[in-house]
Structure formats: structure tokens, C-alpha cells
Amino acid sequence: MKEPVLVLGATSAIARSTARAFAEKGYSLYLAGRDNEELERLASDFRLRYQIEVVCGVFDAEDYESHARFVEQVRSEAGGLKGVLLAFGYLGERKLAESDAKERVAVLARNLIGAVSLLEPLAACLEQQRSGFVIGISSVAGDRGRQSNYIYGAAKGGFTIYLQGLRGRLFHAGVRVVTIKAGFVDTAMTYGMPGLFLVASPEYVGKRIVQALERGSDVAYIPWFWRYIMLVLKLVPESLFKRLKL
Amino acid sequence: MEISGWGRYPRGCSRVVRPERMKEAVPPLEGQMIARGQGRSYGNAAMSADGSVMLTERLNRFLDFDAQSGVLRAEAGSTIAEILEAFVPRGWFPSVTPGTKFVSLGGCLAADVHGKNHHRVGTFGNHVTEIELVLADGQRKRCAPEKDGQLFWATVGGMGLTGIITEVSLRLIPIETAGVVGQHHPARNLEESLELLEEREFDDEYTVAWLDCLARGESFGRSILMRGHHAKVSDLPSGRKNPLALETPPSRNIPVDFPSWLLKPWSVSLFNRFFYFAQRKKREPFVTSSEKFFYPLDRLGNWNRMYGRRGFVQYQCVMPSGQARPGLRLLLEELARSGRASFLTVLKRFGAEGRGLLSFPTEGYTLTLDLPVTDPGLFPFLDRLDEIVLDHGGRIYLAKDTRVKAATFRAMYPRFAEWQGIKAAIDRSNCFSSDLARLLAIGVPA
Numbered sequence: 161m162k163e164p165v166l167v168l169g170a171t172s173a174i175a176r177s178t179a180r181a182f183a184e185k186g187y188s189l190y191l192a193g194r195d196n197e198e199l200e201r202l203a204s205d206f207r208l209r210y211q212i213e214v215v216c217g218v219f220d221a222e223d224y225e226s227h228a229r230f231v232e233q234v235r236s237e238a239g240g241l242k243g244v245l246l247a248f249g250y251l252g253e254r255k256l257a258e259s260d261a262k263e264r265v266a267v268l269a270r271n272l273i274g275a276v277s278l279l280e281p282l283a284a285c286l287e288q289q290r291s292g293f294v295i296g297i298s299s300v301a302g303d304r305g306r307q308s309n310y311i312y313g314a315a316k317g318g319f320t321i322y323l324q325g326l327r328g329r330l331f332h333a334g335v336r337v338v339t340i341k342a343g344f345v346d347t348a349m350t351y352g353m354p355g356l357f358l359v360a361s362p363e364y365v366g367k368r369i370v371q372a373l374e375r376g377s378d379v380a381y382i383p384w385f386w387r388y389i390m391l392v393l394k395l396v397p398e399s400l401f402k403r404l405k406l
Numbered sequence: 407m408e409i410s411g412w413g414r415y416p417r418g419c420s421r422v423v424r425p426e427r428m429k430e431a432v433p434p435l436e437g438q439m440i441a442r443g444q445g446r447s448y449g450n451a452a453m454s455a456d457g458s459v460m461l462t463e464r465l466n467r468f469l470d471f472d473a474q475s476g477v478l479r480a481e482a483g484s485t486i487a488e489i490l491e492a493f494v495p496r497g498w499f500p501s502v503t504p505g506t507k508f509v510s511l512g513g514c515l516a517a518d519v520h521g522k523n524h525h526r527v528g529t530f531g532n533h534v535t536e537i538e539l540v541l542a543d544g545q546r547k548r549c550a551p552e553k554d555g556q557l558f559w560a561t562v563g564g565m566g567l568t569g570i571i572t573e574v575s576l577r578l579i580p581i582e583t584a585g586v587v588g589q590h591h592p593a594r595n596l597e598e599s600l601e602l603l604e605e606r607e608f609d610d611e612y613t614v615a616w617l618d619c620l621a622r623g624e625s626f627g628r629s630i631l632m633r634g635h636h637a638k639v640s641d642l643p644s645g646r647k648n649p650l651a652l653e654t655p656p657s658r659n660i661p662v663d664f665p666s667w668l669l670k671p672w673s674v675s676l677f678n679r680f681f682y683f684a685q686r687k688k689r690e691p692f693v694t695s696s697e698k699f700f701y702p703l704d705r706l707g708n709w710n711r712m713y714g715r716r717g718f719v720q721y722q723c724v725m726p727s728g729q730a731r732p733g734l735r736l737l738l739e740e741l742a743r744s745g746r747a748s749f750l751t752v753l754k755r756f757g758a759e760g761r762g763l764l765s766f767p768t769e770g771y772t773l774t775l776d777l778p779v780t781d782p783g784l785f786p787f788l789d790r791l792d793e794i795v796l797d798h799g800g801r802i803y804l805a806k807d808t809r810v811k812a813a814t815f816r817a818m819y820p821r822f823a824e825w826q827g828i829k830a831a832i833d834r835s836n837c838f839s840s841d842l843a844r845l846l847a848i849g850v851p852a
Contacts, residue, residue, distance in 0.1 A: 198429075201428060204470060205468045209468055352422075352423075
């Protein structure tokens with residue numbers, strides 16, 4: 161097949177809309193996720209709508225042992241890779257995470273450890289082929305720790321820093337790394353949550369992500385205004401910030 | 407969350423869920439549920455004050471297409487617009503399409519919608535080869551006209567009350583071009599309007615008449631018959647590069663609610679007069695885009711806001727041919743007497759009744775009125791229309807209703823008893839229910 165874009169966490173709404181934006185441009189896709197039945201549904205959809213090649217593969221972000229093997233499988237099935245979009249993540253329930261060890265570990269495991277564990281062997285592939293890109297979907301929550309979701313924020317903040325370093329490493333191999341800092345997006349993760357504002361549609365976010373790649377951005381806030389919201393938040397001195405119920 | 411139908415009347419709060427994975431499309435553990443596609447039914451068919459509402463909009467994947475038979479299998483949240491976008495450039499068109507493309511396949515099946523070609527090919531359900539339905543006990547059941555046909559025909563037109571429709575296999579028809587050859591014929595009065603719709607000479611794949619409900623005297627019931635068929639390559643002006651290119655005309659949104667004084671009889675009358683004389687001139691065949699021919703209102707996003715903040719009701723009825731003449735006359739006279747104006751009035755001839763037990767279309771003439779909700783007098787007025795319709799052996803369309811009386815509904819739909827038997831057998835606890843179902847006293851032991 162033509163070198164595909166590997167989508168990790170392909171069943172999420174942001175992944176689906178970003179994959180769609182890639183498909184519209186004629187890229188082929190390698191959809192990876194946990195739920196094979198859903199992956200197959202998405203694959204048929206992309207094949208029928210955009211008449212592109214699509215293959216599916218199953219992986220588990222928390223099964224670190226399997227990651228190298230999974231990457232090997234992708235490599236042998238796809239040949240080379242056009243690039244990688246890492247879109248899986250887990251918000252978790254804050255209240256539950258405070259009391260339940262499993263929940264808080266899962267938030268760290270999926271957003272940070274699993275992401276790093278998968279991207280390292282993939283980065284080696286791209287470095288070797290000396291082309292391609294990595295798009296990592298991080299979050300504005302990683303820009304500053306807030307009492308309302310600091311475990312998720314810590315995981316995403318860690319992921320942001322990881323991508324930052326990876327960017328420097330892969331730069332020399334001609335591989336691009338794009339950090340997406342997403343604001344609130346209308347997905348299953350946030351659906352029905354109280355207190356959301358400025359919620360973006362996944363379609364908008366997907367288009368912007370591909371646009372950020374094409375424009376050569378290193379870090380993209382999506383929607384754009386989050387850059388300024390977070391700038392203001394980051395400027396608040398810690399002595400004051402800790403008193404805010406954010 | 408506050409939701410309403412497309413008529414924006416009535417509104418109500420419902421608990422809303424929106425699955426993104428197919429295995430999440432399951433009946434609720436307790437309480438009642440109704441599935442909702444694009445929310446384009448006019449009334450309260452996809453609302454539920456006492457239960458939850460499941461949005462199917464993200465379960466919209468295309469699953470399979472057979473280029474031999476033209477059958478597309480897709481998840482029920484997919485829309486006609488999505489089908490057009492993907493398949494018109496490849497030379498396929500939905501066998502039946504309603505007047506808006508922003509409808510889900512599940513919704514089309516549940517309301518068993520019709521198009522301008524009903525007189526030739528029947529309803530939407532007629533072209534569906536298979537569906538998947540999630541029943542109250544969680545079972546996923548595939549049914550087809552000839553396999554579990556009872557359940558299939560109870561679901562076609564069943565307003566979502568037999569289960570969650572999760573997949574629809576729809577037959578598409580081959581087209582040579584994305585264009586339509588249209589032609590208009592003026593009819594000077596009601597009598598002539600009905601005649602034109604019946605005469606072979608004026609028949610076509612698609613026919614519908616726009617009616618001026620405010621014309622009086624000799625012009626009472628005058629209309630413009632609009633007919634058309636899919637254009638062949640030879641119909642197009644030569645030199646057109648890609649005959650199947652889907653031409654989507656620019657669309658605009660109505661950003662605010664129009665003030666309610668805007669659509670008054672005098673303004674509608676002015677518009678109608680203008681429209682009648684303008685359209686009358688297009689007697690020669692002309693080539694237009696399928697988008698303009700089938701979906702003129704889709705170019706005005708949120709056109710429902712024209713009717714003001716209080717919303718509007720659409721009233722659609724059908725009366726059998728034999729009784730339609732006196733029936734329609736009485737109905738339009740009642741409308742005139744009430745001093746109300748219907749901004750858009752549409753007349754169409756239906757073909758034979760289909761097999762859907764609660765399907766609306768039946769042989770005869772169907773009339774559609776758009777009426778803004780202005781005063782409480784509207785509802786007794788609509789009850790009077792119901793009486794006229796019932797007296798003439800007709801029925802009204804559930805997808806557009808919010809207020810019909812349960813007894814009237816039962817008298818209009820003689821196959822309801824059979825339907826209710828099937829419903830009782832598969833949904834004993836009445837798990838699938840909506841505000842409309844409660845209005846019609848469906849699921850309540852007789």
C-alpha cells in the first residue's frame with residue numbers, strides 16, 4: 161500500500177475527524193486502536209467515502225510489552241509510514257482518581273507512559289526512513305496545573321515536554337513533530353460535562369490539525385484563542401493562582 | 407438539554423446521550439428512550455420529556471456498497487447529504503429523497519419519508535433491503551422485507567418505537583449526470599391543479615405543485631406544477647466538463663429569529679403573487695442542479711427561524727383521490743376563513759399505499775401547510791382540519807405532528823391495531839417511547 165498515516169487511538173472523535181481530513185487529501189490510513197469492530201467500521205467508511213486504502217491494527221496503550229511488536233507489525237504491513245498521529249487519551253474522573261489508585265494510574269498510563277512507550281520505537285522508524293511526521297494530541301490542561309484536573313494535566317504536561325524533546329531529536333532526521341494543544345472539543349470525553357465553554361467541533365479541530373502540519377507549526381493551540389487564554393493563566397503568580405478555584 | 411423538532415414548537419428538556427461506538431447504542435437500563443437523528447421531524451417525534459433521547463449523529467459510518475445492485479449499507483446516523491457527497495460523483499442517487507438532505511437514514515426509515523417521486527416508486531422504506539434494529543432486550547436483529555417482515559414493516563414508519571435503528575441498507579439508482587431537467591406548468595385553479603398532477607402528459611419522475619393558498623375567487627387553489635427528471639448527458643449544454651460534479655450552491659444561514667409580524671397574510675400574499683407570475687414563465691424545460699431542484703430550502707440554513715421565536719407547525723395530510731376534490735376545497739376554505747396564511751403550501755399526488763403499517767402515504771393527494779404558532783386559536787383550527795381529513799378518508803403525517811388526538815389518529819390509521827400487537831410483543835415494558843408516542847397513547851394498555 162501507499163505509505164499510510166498511522167492513527168493511534170483511531171476511534172476517538174478527534175482522530176476520526178483528523179483522519180478524515182487526511183483522507184480527503186488522498187492519504188492512505190493505518191487505523192489502530194483497542195476495539196477491532198469499531199476500527200473495521202471506520203475503515204469501511206473511509207474506503208467507501210474517499211476511495212483510499214485503509215488497514216486496521218489492534219493495540220493496547222497500557223500493554224507496554226507489546227508495543228515494540230506492534231510497531232514491527234505496522235512496519236511490515238505498511239512498508240514505510242507517512243507519519244504518525246497519536247490521538248488516544250483518557251480524561252478520567254477527578255473525584256474517582258483522588259480515591260481510586262487504579263483510576264489515577266490509568267490517567268497517567270494512557271496519556272503519558274503508553275504514549276511515550278509507543279512513540280519511541282515509531283520515532284526510531286521515522287528517524288531511519290529520514291522523513292515523516294509525528295502529531296501528538298496534548299492539551300491546554302498540560303500548560304499549568306489546576307486543582308480541577310491536575311492528574312490529567314500532569315500527564316498531558318509530561319507528554320508536551322516529551323514531544324518537545326522528540327522534536328529536537330527528529331529535527332536532524334528531517335522528521336517533524338507537531339504538538340497539538342487542544343482546548344475543549346465536543347467529544348465523548350467531554351459530552352455532558354458541566355462548565356464547558358468555547359467548545360470546538362471535532363471537524364474543525366481535525367482540519368486545523370492537518371493545517372498545522374502543512375504550515376510547519378511546531379506547537380498549535382486549537383482553537384487558536386487558547387494560546388492567549390493559557391498565556392494569561394500562565395502569567396498569574398503562583399501565590400495568587402493557588403487561591404483560585406480553577 | 408433543551409431540544410425541539412424542526413418546527414421549534416414545542417420545546418422541552420430531555421436527558422440526552424450521544425454514543426460514538428456502535429456497542430453503546432443500547433436501550434437504557436431503566437426508563438424510556440427514543441432515538442434521534444438530525445432532529446428534522448417537525449414536532450415531538452424525537453423528543454422525550456419523561457425519558458432519554460439518543461442522538462445517533464456520530465453513528466454515521468458507511469459500511470458496504472455493492473456496485474452491482476447499488477445497495478449501500480450504512481449506519482443509521484448517516485445523512486442523505488453524506489450519500490450525495492460521496493455517491494453523486496460516482497453516478498448514484500438515493501432512490502427516494504425528502505425535501506431536505508439533512509436527514510438521517512434512521513429518521514427517513516422511522517418516518518417512512520416520501521419524495522417527489524412517490525407516485526412512481528413509493529416511499530423510502532420501499533427501497534430499503536435490510537435494517538439492523540436494537541430491540542428492548544438488547545438483541546441486535548437484522549430484518550428485511552422478506553425476513554422478519556412483520557418487524558420490518560412495523561419499523562418502517564414506526565417512528566422509532568420498535569427499537570433503535572442502527573443500520574439501513576438503501577438502494578441507490580444510477581444517474582448519468584448530477585443535473586435535473588425541470589419544467590413548470592401553471593394551473594389556474596384547484597381543479598386544474600389536481601388535473602395536471604394526474605395527466606400523463608404532465609407526468610414525470612418527480613412532480614410536485616406549489617400552491618398559492620391565498621388566491622381567491624376564480625384563482626382559488628392556483629398552483630405551479632413543478633416536474634423534473636434526472637438529466638441525461640445529452641440534456642446538458644455541450645462542453646460541460648464533468649456531468650456528475652455535485653454542484654452545491656452557496657448556502658446562507660438565517661442568523662436571527664425573524665420577528666413574528668413578518669410572515670403575515672399580506673406579505674405572504676405579495677410573495678405568492680410574485681412567485682406565481684415569475685415561475686409561470688418557465689414553461690420550457692430547463693436544466694438545473696439536483697441540489698436546487700430537490701433541496702431549495704437547504705440553501706437557507708435554519709430557515710425554521712423565519713417563523714419567529716415561537717416556531718411553527720407543519721400540517722400535512724393526504725386524502726384518497728376519490729374524495730380529495732371536495733376535501734381539499736373544504737380544507738383550503740377553512741384555512742382562508744381562519745385568516746391564516748401558509749407560507750409554503752405544497753400539493754402532491756401519491757401512488758399506492760406501501761406496506762409500512764404506520765406509513766403515512768396512501769393513494770391520493772397530499773397537502774402540506776406551514777403555519778406559524780401565533781395564537782392559541784391555531785390548535786382548535788388544526789382539530790377542525792383533522793375532522794375534514796378524517797371525513798374524507800384521509801390521514802395526517804406523524805413526523806410533522808404535535809397535537810393530533812389519540813382517537814383521531816387511530817381512526818386515520820386502520821393498521822394501527824396490527825402494529826400495536828407487534829409492538830406489544832417485542833417491547834413489553836414500552837421501553838421505546840417519545841412525546842409523540844405519549845400523545846398518541848401508544849404503549850398504554852387499551
